[in-house]
Amino acid sequence: MSYVEVENITKRFDDVVAVDDVSFTADKGEFVSLLGPSGCGKTTTLRMIAGLEMPSEGTIRIDGEDVTDRPAYEREIGMVFQHYALFPHKTVGENIGFPLKMRGVPEAERRERVADVLERVRLPDVADRSPEDLSGGQQQRVALARALVFEPDVLLMDEPLSALDRVLREQMRVEVERIQREFGITTIYVTHDQAEAFAMSDRVAVLDDGHLSQQGRPLDIYENPDSEFVANFIGQSSQLSGQVSSGDGAPVLATDSGMTFELPQSTASTPGDRLSVFLRAEKLNVSRTPTDAVNEFPAEITTTNYLGEKTQFFCRLDDGTEVIVAKHGFTDVENFEPGDVVYVSVPPENLVVARD
Ligand code: ADP
Ligand code: MG
Numbered sequence: 001m002s003y004v005e006v007e008n009i010t011k012r013f014d015d016v017v018a019v020d021d022v023s024f025t026a027d028k029g030e031f032v033s034l035l036g037p038s039g040c041g042k043t044t045t046l047r048m049i050a051g052l053e054m055p056s057e058g059t060i061r062i063d064g065e066d067v068t069d070r071p072a073y074e075r076e077i078g079m080v081f082q083h084y085a086l087f088p089h090k091t092v093g094e095n096i097g098f099p100l101k102m103r104g105v106p107e108a109e110r111r112e113r114v115a116d117v118l119e120r121v122r123l124p125d126v127a128d129r130s131p132e133d134l135s136g137g138q139q140q141r142v143a144l145a146r147a148l149v150f151e152p153d154v155l156l157m158d159e160p161l162s163a164l165d166r167v168l169r170e171q172m173r174v175e176v177e178r179i180q181r182e183f184g185i186t187t188i189y190v191t192h193d194q195a196e197a198f199a200m201s202d203r204v205a206v207l208d209d210g211h212l213s214q215q216g217r218p219l220d221i222y223e224n225p226d227s228e229f230v231a232n233f234i235g236q237s238s239q240l241s242g243q244v245s246s247g248d249g250a251p252v253l254a255t256d257s258g259m260t261f262e263l264p265q266s267t268a269s270t271p272g273d274r275l276s277v278f279l280r281a282e283k284l285n286v287s288r289t290p291t292d293a294v295n296e297f298p299a300e301i302t303t304t305n306y307l308g309e310k311t312q313f314f315c316r317l318d319d320g321t322e323v324i325v326a327k328h329g330f331t332d333v334e335n336f337e338p339g340d341v342v343y344v345s346v347p348p349e350n351l352v353v354a355r356d
Helices: 042-050 092-102 107-120 136-148 166-183 194-200 218-223 228-233
Strands: 004-013 016-026 031-035 057-062 077-080 154-158 186-191 203-208 211-216 237-246 251-255 260-262 274-280 285-287 296-306 310-317 322-328 341-345 352-355
Touching (some): 004 042, 016 031, 016 203, 031 042, 042 154, 042 186, 077 136, 092 136, 107 136, 107 166, 136 166, 154 166, 166 194, 194 218, 203 218, 203 228, 211 218, 211 228, 228 237, 228 274, 237 322, 310 341
Parallel strands (some): 016 211, 031 186, 031 203, 077 154, 154 186
Antiparallel strands (some): 004 057, 237 251, 237 274, 251 260, 274 352, 296 310, 296 341
């Protein structure tokens, strides 16, 4: 039994189905992200777990107890939002102490617990300040402290870092994860940012237009996406679809555009199946001369993008497919330029395969 169990929940707003038969779990102390594009139902799912929205169908259990019909104030859940939702006219200490006040905790104890939680989010000495005097990152720590101070069963966060600029956002990822581990609190984190979800989470649940596509460890989702949607949404790749035929040993995919790929040995398929292969940018090789590798294709470079930590080469294969090859630590030895003819190859085991 998992600590949080979301079972077949659906939410309809009139004729909009915002969440459609979604199930996933979070174990005690686990960090689970809900990842998906804007409008796919992440916030609605989180609000149902919080009790701010009632599911049209389905069940939510926390620690084995059915909480589906319980109002928000009867669930012990801490929440952090994108816009910190701090009271501007209360001090930081009053903001953080508010959930304790609501629970009837006496003032002296409140003050002690606020000081303690501020220490743990590494923001001591600000209890008497106004939230408006703090930076965005500091305000988000205050919001986190307020969500944690009453020792809730579950912490829910809805895109909490998306208002911060990139460098601070990356620092706060590490910080939020550290705080979550230290408190050992079961966390469900909503984001549309794959890197954020991957960096922080034990497991990720990918949502697509109200449906749950896949839940798994970041590595499993990246290497073995179980649908076309997940393969396209995660990572940078080009998709080629076609039909499986039998090769000598390894299965082969004949693409609709007329190319032939040797598939990984492990591909579960029979001749005639329709599959897609995804060419991940960092799993491709590019060379000036043919290397006799399996799955090697002549291509023309159309664009090069030097991005610092990596360089991208946009290449057009003979069938017209655009693929992107990404190389790290590129030192312009090869000096590829638009118009150059090159050879792009992908070892079969580097292909990501998903059903159409
Ligand atoms: P996300 O957080 O992934 O961007 P939301 O859960 O906010 O997605 O929204 C999912 C879908 O439900 C969207 O189509 C949105 O317009 C719709 N929706 C959300 N809340 C309401 C509401 N209160 N009334 C009507 N439609 C809503
Ligand atoms: Mg949202």
